[in-house]
Amino acid sequence: MYVCLCHGVKDKDIEGLIRQGHTSVRAIRECSGAGGDCGSCACDVRAMLQRVRARDQREIDLVVAAK
Numbered sequence: 001m002y003v004c005l006c007h008g009v010k011d012k013d014i015e016g017l018i019r020q021g022h023t024s025v026r027a028i029r030e031c032s033g034a035g036g037d038c039g040s041c042a043c044d045v046r047a048m049l050q051r052v053r054a055r056d057q058r059e060i061d062l063v064v065a066a067k
Contacts, residue, residue, distance in 0.1 A: 003048070004041040007033035014045060018052045025049070 001011050009032045022028050025045050029035045035042035 003044050004032070004034035006037040006041075009034040009041075011048065014048050015052060018049060023049070 003009055003011050003014055013032060014028055014034060017028050017031055022031060025035055025042055028045050028049075029042075035045050
């Protein structure tokens with residue numbers, strides 16, 4: 001699904017950038033352009049960052065609990 005129509009950036013593109021270590025809306029904007037023109041998708045990028053971080057934390061918690 002497209003998150004940024006101005007630059008044609010999809011959710012999978014943004015998730016890939018997050019997985020590569022881009023941890024802020026600014027970093028994602030610098031790499032993909034998402035949030036850089038009209039800015040209407042910046043809140044969506046921020047929400048994606050929060051969701052990925054929460055999911056990663058849950059996975060870490062599961063691994064720690066299994067030990």
